[in-house]
Amino acid sequence: MQRYLRLFMLLCKIGLMRQMAYRPHFFLMISGKVIRMLLLLLFFQAVFLKVDRLGQWTFDQVLLLFATFHLVDYIMSITFQRNLSYHLPALIQSGNLDSRITLPIHPLFMASLENIDMMDFISFIPCLGLLGYALHRLNYAFTWVQALMYGLLIVNALAFLFAIVLIIATVSFWTTQSAGLARVFDDLTRVGRYPLDIFESFWKFFFIYILPLALISQVPSQALLGALSPGLLLYALAATGLLLFIALRFWSMGLKTYTSTSS
Amino acid sequence: MPLPPTASTPPATVSARNLSKTFWFHEKEPGLTGALKALLRARKKVVKAVQSIDFNVNAGELVGFIGPNGAGKTTTLKMLAGILCPSSGTVDVLGHVPYRREKEFLRKIALVAGQRNRLFWDLPAEEYFHFCRVVYEIPDERYAAAKKRLVEMADIGDILTVPQRKLSAGQRKRCELVAALLHDPRVIFLDEPTNALDVLNARKLREFIRAKARDGLHGIILTSHNMAEIGEVCDRLVIIHGGRIVFNGDLASLYERFLPRKQIRILFDGPWTRDALAQLGSLLRTDAHEALLEVEAPAAARAAALICSRFSIRDITITEMPLERIIESIYAQPHR
Numbered sequence: 001m002q003r004y005l006r007l008f009m010l011l012c013k014i015g016l017m018r019q020m021a022y023r024p025h026f027f028l029m030i031s032g033k034v035i036r037m038l039l040l041l042l043f044f045q046a047v048f049l050k051v052d053r054l055g056q057w058t059f060d061q062v063l064l065l066f067a068t069f070h071l072v073d074y075i076m077s078i079t080f081q082r083n084l085s086y087h088l089p090a091l092i093q094s095g096n097l098d099s100r101i102t103l104p105i106h107p108l109f110m111a112s113l114e115n116i117d118m119m120d121f122i123s124f125i126p127c128l129g130l131l132g133y134a135l136h137r138l139n140y141a142f143t144w145v146q147a148l149m150y151g152l153l154i155v156n157a158l159a160f161l162f163a164i165v166l167i168i169a170t171v172s173f174w175t176t177q178s179a180g181l182a183r184v185f186d187d188l189t190r191v192g193r194y195p196l197d198i199f200e201s202f203w204k205f206f207f208i209y210i211l212p213l214a215l216i217s218q219v220p221s222q223a224l225l226g227a228l229s230p231g232l233l234l235y236a237l238a239a240t241g242l243l244l245f246i247a248l249r250f251w252s253m254g255l256k257t258y259t260s261t262s263s
Numbered sequence: 264m265p266l267p268p269t270a271s272t273p274p275a276t277v278s279a280r281n282l283s284k285t286f287w288f289h290e291k292e293p294g295l296t297g298a299l300k301a302l303l304r305a306r307k308k309v310v311k312a313v314q315s316i317d318f319n320v321n322a323g324e325l326v327g328f329i330g331p332n333g334a335g336k337t338t339t340l341k342m343l344a345g346i347l348c349p350s351s352g353t354v355d356v357l358g359h360v361p362y363r364r365e366k367e368f369l370r371k372i373a374l375v376a377g378q379r380n381r382l383f384w385d386l387p388a389e390e391y392f393h394f395c396r397v398v399y400e401i402p403d404e405r406y407a408a409a410k411k412r413l414v415e416m417a418d419i420g421d422i423l424t425v426p427q428r429k430l431s432a433g434q435r436k437r438c439e440l441v442a443a444l445l446h447d448p449r450v451i452f453l454d455e456p457t458n459a460l461d462v463l464n465a466r467k468l469r470e471f472i473r474a475k476a477r478d479g480l481h482g483i484i485l486t487s488h489n490m491a492e493i494g495e496v497c498d499r500l501v502i503i504h505g506g507r508i509v510f511n512g513d514l515a516s517l518y519e520r521f522l523p524r525k526q527i528r529i530l531f532d533g534p535w536t537r538d539a540l541a542q543l544g545s546l547l548r549t550d551a552h553e554a555l556l557e558v559e560a561p562a563a564a565r566a567a568a569l570i571c572s573r574f575s576i577r578d579i580t581i582t583e584m585p586l587e588r589i590i591e592s593i594y595a596q597p598h599r
Contacts (some may be wrong), residue, residue, distance in 0.1 A: 015391060
């Protein structure tokens with residue numbers, strides 16, 4: 001475990017060094033990330049100039065939901081998302097996966113974390129600030145149980161997303177390409193940014209129980225606000241556990257069929 | 264066919280039994296119509312890349328694994344290195360089943376393959392070497408010594424701080440080699456390691472791997488299309504053709520089995536006749552003062568003695584047939 005932690009820190013350092021290898025790109029990227037975050041906030045405020053509620057959610061609660069979504073989204077972007085969605089299919093296609101799976105570390109570790117995107121870390125910090133601001137506006141009374149539950153459900157959300165991304169990426173062992181599916185996933189996860197109350201009852205049910213995108217930000221936010229039912233909590237953990245199990249089995253199957261390329 | 268180990272022979276470092284690998288792919292006809300046809304109704308084609316091969320490699324052995332393009336060399340190496348799962352048969356490397364890719368197994372092997380890129384493209388090689396140190400948990404002192412020795416061997420001291428994308432293919436290859444060998448693997452699979460290297464660096468690498476094998480601790484399998492290289496460094500040859508092993512033995516037995524002939528080069532110091540020489544063997548080349556004669560290997564010494572007694576000779580040399588000739592004749596044979 002300690003070795004993997006050390007390796008992760010090293011990959012973070014390498015990620016930062018890679019970004020800094022191209023100076024103009026580095027400064028442009030920082031500006032781009034800040035502008036992207038500001039635009040999202042502007043859009044969000046514009047919506048609430050017209051309406052004071054989205055379903056049952058007040059502006060401050062939606063701000064919490066928004067901050068939670070981006071917290072999860074940025075952790076995913078910094079770590080596994082691009083690695084699995086885009087980098088892994090390229091490694092499979094070129095055969096460069098050979099040199100990754102012959103390293104004495106878990107192949108999924110390298111496949112998920114080889115390129116740590118430290119640029120997104122820059123957006124991650126204001127995201128934490130936004131979370132603090134949302135809690136401040138909500139006059140949030142801190143309780144350990146709710147905070148721990150929130151933390152646990154953030155981890156749960158990441159595990160859930162990891163499982164979906166992994167399943168999509170694993171398809172490329174057979175198809176060599178899965179970028180199209182990965183883009184569908186990118187668009188779909190954006191649903192998690194909004195309160196599901198904005199959807200009609202069928203779609204609300206669908207996004208909670210069938211394709212539970214509610215797990216990304218709604219469930220953790222509800223837990224922090226003390227509004228999560230024990231049933232939904234158990235369902236969230238069970239659904240993630242099951243999906244993760246399926247994803248890992250699927251990954252093993254995919255790796256077994258890996259045919260590499262000729263020299 | 265490899266022999267089972269006896270009391271005097273150590274257990275094999277690498278052992279393959281009835282090893283086979285079958286691939287399938289979708290055939291595509293040329294052109295847009297072909298692509299459309301393949302998209303709508305793909306035709307599956309099965310290729311038996313490796314078919315029931317058996318061989319051993321012992322510690323201290325440097326085995327040349329050769330064959331024409333598409334013969335199954337790289338597929339076999341990848342099965343031995345744990346990258347590919349065999350379709351059938353068994354393989355054992357240092358007591359491990361490669362495909363399980365156990366940590367202990369992966370720490371003891373290295374695969375240096377063709378045009379693969381393992382180094383960080385935007386960063387200097389030094390960063391990847393450090394990454395290897397952490398991944399393989401190489402103690403500091405051992406790492407420093409191994410790096411010094413390998414950097415010297417590969418002659419990359421002056422490019423250690425240059426990003427990979429700025430290096431030539433040969434320079435990158437040398438960096439890859441150092442990265443692959445830093446953890447001192449017990450079994451090394453080298454797939455065309457000198458490809459893209461200049462003459463001097465290729466020689467240095469050959470000397471290095473030769474010395475590695477001689478210490479008796481390492482088993483090395485080398486593929487190459489450079490027959491001079493194979494002949495120079497390998498103790499034993501395994502020739503694979505059409506996915507099957509057609510020869511497994513040392514160079515002497517290869518000559519004996521496939522081309523038991525030798526060449527005699529004669530430089531004359533006086534008059535000579537073609538007819539007299541032609542009675543001894545096949546004349547390959549002649550000019551005013553020189554002739555190249557090919558004879559059956561057992562008759563070579565007698566033929567040379569006869570030539571020396573009949574003509575005035577300035578110089579005479581007996582050589583084996585070039586290895587390429589033998590390999591060409593094997594590759595030209597139809598395979599099943």
